[in-house]
Amino acid sequence: MNPKLIELFNKIKEKGLTPEREERLLAELHFEGAHGIPGKPAGGGIVPSIYEQNDLSVLQEMPAPHAAYTTCLHSLDELLERDLRREEDGFPRKIRVGRLIKPGRGGKDKVVVVPTTVEEKFIHDNVIAPSEEGGASGGTGEGEEGEIIGEQPVRPTEEPGAGGAGQGEGESHEMESSAYELGRILTEKFQLPNLKEKGKKRSFTRYTYDLTDRNRGFGQVLDKKATLRKILETNINLGNIPDVGDVDTTRFLVSPRDRIYRILSREKDYESQAMVFFLRDYSGSMMGKVTELVATQHVMIYSWLLYQYARQVESRFILHDTEAKEVPDFYTYYNSKVAGGTQVSSAYRLVNEIVAKENLARDYNVYVFHGTDGDDWDSGGEEAIPELKKMLTYTSRVGVTIAEHGYSHNTEVENYLKGSGLLNEKPDLLRLDVMGEDSDEPRLIEGIKKLIS
Amino acid sequence: MELINQHTKNIMEGCKERARKAGLSFQDETLEYIVTNRDLLELSPKVMIPTLYDYWVHDVDVLKEKGKYELYPHNPYETVINTRPPISFYNDNNPDWLNVMIFYHVLAHIDFFQNNLYFRHTWDYDFNGQALSDKRTIAKLRAEKGRWVDYVIEFARGIDNLVGYHSELSRLHRPPATNRSKRLDFYFDVFLQSVKKVSVTEYVKEIERYNDSIKNFGKQGEKTFFADAERKYPELEALFTRSLGEKANHRRDLMQFMMDHSEFLKKDANTWMKSVMEVVRKTSIFFQPQIRTKIMNEGWASYWHDRLFMQDDRIRGHEVDYARINAGVTAMPRVGLNPYALGMRLFSHIEETADKGRYTFDFLRLSDAEAREEFDTVTGEGQKYIFSVRENLCDFTFIKTFVEQDFINEHKLFVAGKRLNQGRMVWEYYVKSRKADVYRRMVLDSLYHPPFIEVDPKKTAGNTLYLVHHFEGKPLVKEYIANTMMGIEYLWGGPVQLETSVVEAELPAQESAAMVEETEPRIKWCRVLYTMKERQLSQQQIET
Numbered sequence: 001m002n003p004k005l006i007e008l009f010n011k012i013k014e015k016g017l018t019p020e021r022e023e024r025l026l027a028e029l030h031f032e033g034a035h036g037i038p039g040k041p042a043g044g045g046i047v048p049s050i051y052e053q054n055d056l057s058v059l060q061e062m063p064a065p066h067a068a069y070t071t072c073l074h075s076l077d078e079l080l081e082r083d084l085r086r087e088e089d090g091f092p093r094k095i096r097v098g099r100l101i102k103p104g105r106g107g108k109d110k111v112v113v114v115p116t117t118v119e120e121k122f123i124h125d126n127v128i129a130p131s132e133e134g135g136a137s138g139g140t141g142e143g144e145e146g147e148i149i150g151e152q153p154v155r156p157t158e159e160p161g162a163g164g165a166g167q168g169e170g171e172s173h174e175m176e177s178s179a180y181e182l183g184r185i186l187t188e189k190f191q192l193p194n195l196k197e198k199g200k201k202r203s204f205t206r207y208t209y210d211l212t213d214r215n216r217g218f219g220q221v222l223d224k225k226a227t228l229r230k231i232l233e234t235n236i237n238l239g240n241i242p243d244v245g246d247v248d249t250t251r252f253l254v255s256p257r258d259r260i261y262r263i264l265s266r267e268k269d270y271e272s273q274a275m276v277f278f279l280r281d282y283s284g285s286m287m288g289k290v291t292e293l294v295a296t297q298h299v300m301i302y303s304w305l306l307y308q309y310a311r312q313v314e315s316r317f318i319l320h321d322t323e324a325k326e327v328p329d330f331y332t333y334y335n336s337k338v339a340g341g342t343q344v345s346s347a348y349r350l351v352n353e354i355v356a357k358e359n360l361a362r363d364y365n366v367y368v369f370h371g372t373d374g375d376d377w378d379s380g381g382e383e384a385i386p387e388l389k390k391m392l393t394y395t396s397r398v399g400v401t402i403a404e405h406g407y408s409h410n411t412e413v414e415n416y417l418k419g420s421g422l423l424n425e426k427p428d429l430l431r432l433d434v435m436g437e438d439s440d441e442p443r444l445i446e447g448i449k450k451l452i453s
Numbered sequence: 454m455e456l457i458n459q460h461t462k463n464i465m466e467g468c469k470e471r472a473r474k475a476g477l478s479f480q481d482e483t484l485e486y487i488v489t490n491r492d493l494l495e496l497s498p499k500v501m502i503p504t505l506y507d508y509w510v511h512d513v514d515v516l517k518e519k520g521k522y523e524l525y526p527h528n529p530y531e532t533v534i535n536t537r538p539p540i541s542f543y544n545d546n547n548p549d550w551l552n553v554m555i556f557y558h559v560l561a562h563i564d565f566f567q568n569n570l571y572f573r574h575t576w577d578y579d580f581n582g583q584a585l586s587d588k589r590t591i592a593k594l595r596a597e598k599g600r601w602v603d604y605v606i607e608f609a610r611g612i613d614n615l616v617g618y619h620s621e622l623s624r625l626h627r628p629p630a631t632n633r634s635k636r637l638d639f640y641f642d643v644f645l646q647s648v649k650k651v652s653v654t655e656y657v658k659e660i661e662r663y664n665d666s667i668k669n670f671g672k673q674g675e676k677t678f679f680a681d682a683e684r685k686y687p688e689l690e691a692l693f694t695r696s697l698g699e700k701a702n703h704r705r706d707l708m709q710f711m712m713d714h715s716e717f718l719k720k721d722a723n724t725w726m727k728s729v730m731e732v733v734r735k736t737s738i739f740f741q742p743q744i745r746t747k748i749m750n751e752g753w754a755s756y757w758h759d760r761l762f763m764q765d766d767r768i769r770g771h772e773v774d775y776a777r778i779n780a781g782v783t784a785m786p787r788v789g790l791n792p793y794a795l796g797m798r799l800f801s802h803i804e805e806t807a808d809k810g811r812y813t814f815d816f817l818r819l820s821d822a823e824a825r826e827e828f829d830t831v832t833g834e835g836q837k838y839i840f841s842v843r844e845n846l847c848d849f850t851f852i853k854t855f856v857e858q859d860f861i862n863e864h865k866l867f868v869a870g871k872r873l874n875q876g877r878m879v880w881e882y883y884v885k886s887r888k889a890d891v892y893r894r895m896v897l898d899s900l901y902h903p904p905f906i907e908v909d910p911k912k913t914a915g916n917t918l919y920l921v922h923h924f925e926g927k928p929l930v931k932e933y934i935a936n937t938m939m940g941i942e943y944l945w946g947g948p949v950q951l952e953t954s955v956v957e958a959e960l961p962a963q964e965s966a967a968m969v970e971e972t973e974p975r976i977k978w979c980r981v982l983y984t985m986k987e988r989q990l991s992q993q994q995i996e997t
Contacts, residue, residue, distance in 0.1 A: 060532070120611055137790060141865055
């Protein structure tokens with residue numbers, strides 16, 4: 001166990017703790033696990049049912065065909081248009097976009113998006129069984145009645161696995177390109193408001209197109225003045241103009257190469273001017289669904305930024321438990337496992353340090369998105385609030401997402417954020433979104449809207 | 454998609470010859486195609502029927518986790534489809550010996566399609582051709598009506614699992630007409646049982662009286678019999694005459710009922726919708742037997758490929774390759790159900806049992822374990838017996854009839870339970886039971902079974918359609934109810950009501966003294982009435 005953590009715990013304990021809180025802190029303290037990238041999820045484990053097996057896969061080992069997400073994207077515009085029209089016709093929408101599928105085979109987790117839908121019918125609900133007892137299935141072989149013949153972790157991805165290192169690079173690239181696609185869909189589907197619509201002084205729109213480039217020989221519009229100048233130049237060189245004071249234009253030799261045209265060119269308006277910090281709480285209490293929610297929401301924000309600003313936005317990733325650290329890429333950020341205690345202030349402090357050291361505030365619009373379960377050992381926010389105040393002096397927006405566990409409400413972070421009055425003082429700069437741990441994707445999207453509108 | 458080459462086709466023809474000799478029966482012509490992954494991508498949403506109608510949902514990945522197979526009456530990726538001629542699909546790089554095995558498997562499937570009585574309604578036409586003409590109809594309508602065609606398809610598909618498949622079948626399986634008089638049938642089948650509701654003894658007495666009359670009066674027997682009966686029941690003649698006028702009372706499924714009675718669909722502008730609905734209904738009915746015979750069909754095919762492959766002289770030297778593949782297909786999983794393995798073992802078990810003459814009264818009345826063990830009358834009827842099983846049963850009856858304790862013991866089968874160990878956060882799998890009853894129950898529970906929902910003609914008053922869900926212990930998936938009912942409302946053109954059961958309260962599990970097994974909480978159900986009116990769903994409890 002980390003001695004520093006124990007020291008911190010003791011310090012907090014001296015200040016007084018409710019027994020219930022102490023228990024939770026202790027749970028985190030004793031949480032067995034280390035940060036790291038998970039390896040392969042435990043393969044198999046899923047009990048096959050009668051109807052999942054078919055001749056093509058069983059006899060001929062043909063993999064079930066899966067449409068590449070690019071194929072799906074092809075028809076996506078059409079599908080979305082159809083969906084919009086459904087609404088006009090008075091029927092509920094049917095297409096859902098932005099579903100994250102992470103096929104785990106061979107440890108190659110991917111973020112892929114496909115349009116999905118469901119055909120609704122009257123069917124029996126088989127999942128009314130009590131939650132501790134899963135469905136019964138068939139089996140064969142030795143074993144007395146009552147004997148346990150095998151077990152499977154409830155959350156396979158959280159099992160520590162070997163071989164996580166050494167495959168980072170390629171993976172993260174893949175992650176990035178698919179995230180880009182996801183962003184494209186999010187932007188189109190949900191019409192997220194642009195960041196610049198918040199009344200920012202400097203625009204960082206993508207590109208403008210203008211007839212600014214000149215080209216000899218061919219092009220779209222003949223630049224007569226430039227062409228004439230060029231012809232003159234050529235003729236001077238040819239010795240065709242004996243007296244510059246008296247130019248006889250009829251004697252000019254005109255070469256085709258002398259014609260200067262204006263052609264369309266792509267102009268970048270401004271340099272990239274946004275810096276987005278993603279902060280994720282990866283303490284032990286973040287075990288399970290809440291981490292998935294926070295990470296998924298950050299995937300969405302990240303993807304959308306990648307798309308909307310054509311990669312002109314720079315992103316920084318910070319993970320924190322009681323200490324914060326910066327990680328190099330989104331892949332590590334997204335996949336790192338939870339462990340340890342929680343101190344939100346550490347992450348805020350790190351952001352402030354980075355911004356100060358690199359003087360980012362002068363050149364960038366700084367955005368901070370923070371995801372947590374709302375638990376903080378620093379319960380009054382005594383350290384976090386000053387850091388946050390400092391942060392609000394330069395950021396354009398700080399968005400805090402709290403994914404609450406089923407058992408906790410009015411979490412520490414929520415309490416001290418509300419208590420500080422910052423939410424009301426600077427509604428433009430600080431936003432808070434609290435959601436339950438069983439939130440679904442539409443709820444996440446709503447959350448993003450709330451954070452950035 | 455292209456046909457297999459002549460060399461491979463030759464192998465197939467050889468397989469057909471040998472399969473026929475073994476007793477399988479199927480038509481001469483078959484078509485075999487090589488498919489690529491790309492082909493499969495297009496085929497699988499269309500259930501491998503290349504000519505199935507287009508529908509936009511086929512372009513989208515459909516979420517299936519929630520309802521899983523319950524949503525569809527078919528298996529999405531079949532190697533062989535039940536058309537005339539049957540079409541089967543192959544990987545282009547299968548070695549010859551593997552093709553031999555697959556061909557036998559496919560031929561047994563075709564034999565099953567063409568002989569199992571649950572497929573009776575698919576025998577008289579080629580679905581592929583039918584589907585093509587339906588596809589053209591829908592394409593033509595789509596050109597005229599645009600997206601409204603898709604709405605109708607969507608709403609019709611929303612209820613396509615409620616089609617009256619069994620009543621469709623029963624129409625085809627009417628017993629041959631008897632030469633008994635109609636009056637007699639009416640008297641014994643309807644009048645005494647439904648109108649008078651006489652007791653069994655009285656009923657038997659009437660039969661005896663009838664037999665006596667025939668014996669005593671010969672040809673005049675029936676007349677004498679009825680003369681007496683009419684004295685007793687003066688209203689008999691009038692009721693009989695009325696019954697002759699009534700048409701046979703067919704059970705109507707929801708879709709059929711709406712096509713017949715919906716005022717909305719009767720409007721001139723909307724009659725085209727009926728043809729779309731008919732296509733969806735026909736398609737669904739065509740696929741119904743497929744999912745109801747999964748275990749039998751795969752079991753039958755596995756039984757035969759195993760048997761015929763080992764006898765085939767053309768594959769010498771590939772026994773080991775075959776064994777490896779075959780084990781993957783037909784091994785019993787430690788946990789889980791494998792229709793290939795279960796069905797194949799059950800067929801073998803039935804054959805062996807019938808060979809020993811154990812499906813007889815003589816065997817069943819034996820109670821001495823040793824005598825049962827040694828009972829063998831060497832009938833040699835096993836083959837004949839399994840052929841009749843393949844002809845007459847479906848998964849439900851197959852499992853219900855033949856899964857017995859001997860079978861469970863022989864293959865060391867058990868019901869595997871799964872429970873949460875909260876301390877270690879793992880799912881534990883454990884041997885729950887080795888009793889045949891429990892195993893049978895478990896398999897039966899996992900079979901496809903759509904909810905039994907009927908139109909109540911009496912409560913369908915005015916323009917309100919009243920549906921009754923006959924509750925069988927499982928509620929309907931709640932989040933699908935609204936949209937499904939909205940679809941029905943659209944097609945019906947008026948409010949729709951659905952009577953069903955929902956969980957009222959979960960009572961805490963009672964700790965039973967005997968075993969910890971009985972921890973399932975008892976659920977209290979209550980009847981509710983959903984009403985869909987102007988696309989708004991409301992719910993109210995029904996007093997019972």
